[in-house]
Amino acid sequence: MFNNRSKGKCANCHISDPHPLAGKVLFTNFTYDNIGVPKNPANPFYTIPGNFNSLCSNAVDYGLGGFLKDPDNYGRFKVPTLRNAAVSAPYFHNGFYNTIEKLVHFYNKIDVERFPPAEILATVNHDKLGNLHLTSQEEKCIVAFIIILTDRYK
Numbered sequence: 001m002f003n004n005r006s007k008g009k010c011a012n013c014h015i016s017d018p019h020p021l022a023g024k025v026l027f028t029n030f031t032y033d034n035i036g037v038p039k040n041p042a043n044p045f046y047t048i049p050g051n052f053n054s055l056c057s058n059a060v061d062y063g064l065g066g067f068l069k070d071p072d073n074y075g076r077f078k079v080p081t082l083r084n085a086a087v088s089a090p091y092f093h094n095g096f097y098n099t100i101e102k103l104v105h106f107y108n109k110i111d112v113e114r115f116p117p118a119e120i121l122a123t124v125n126h127d128k129l130g131n132l133h134l135t136s137q138e139e140k141c142i143v144a145f146i147i148i149l150t151d152r153y154k
């Protein structure tokens, strides 16, 4: 389900083949993408004291594009590994989701159900995600796969 290019399509970005140099499965293709993550109103950056954020809750995280000062890359964030993701909530760069279940549902349905809008709309990638036609059972299979990527080190 994770690898299947007509189902979850996750491995398009979170590559599940061994990296040619590292020889390990790293679950990232090292690219940057805007997958449509909404603004997280609970982001503590909005209420940080001092002079770090004069825009308060109007602050926008432009991701790679902010660093490069390039609007074409606004909203793009690096594809992270998924190792230990099940034990590293919250998810996405701003912690928008607290559970893998909600996150997988987001990937499946963002283009067809009502979600808060992406923080940066112009560069959202609708090609590989958003309307995956996964059943709830298929969503659960992907969640189960992410859970088995958890190691036993404490």
Ligand code: HEC
Pocket: 002, 008, 009, 010, 011, 012, 013, 014, 032, 033, 034, 035, 037, 077, 078, 079, 080, 081, 082, 085, 088, 090, 091, 092, 093, 094, 100, 103, 104, 107, 108, 125, 128, 129, 142, 146
């Ligand atoms: C088009 C590329 C792309 C595809 C396809 C994709 N992802 Fe992602 N994924 C990303 C990017 C980029 C991020 C980081 C987004 C951010 O931080 O805003 C991410 C983040 C995540 C995270 C959060 C990890 C963390 O530690 O915060 C999980 C879990 C995840 N993806 C699972 C999946 C699953 C499951 C699928 C398939 C249903 C999938 N991804 C498909 C690009 C992709």
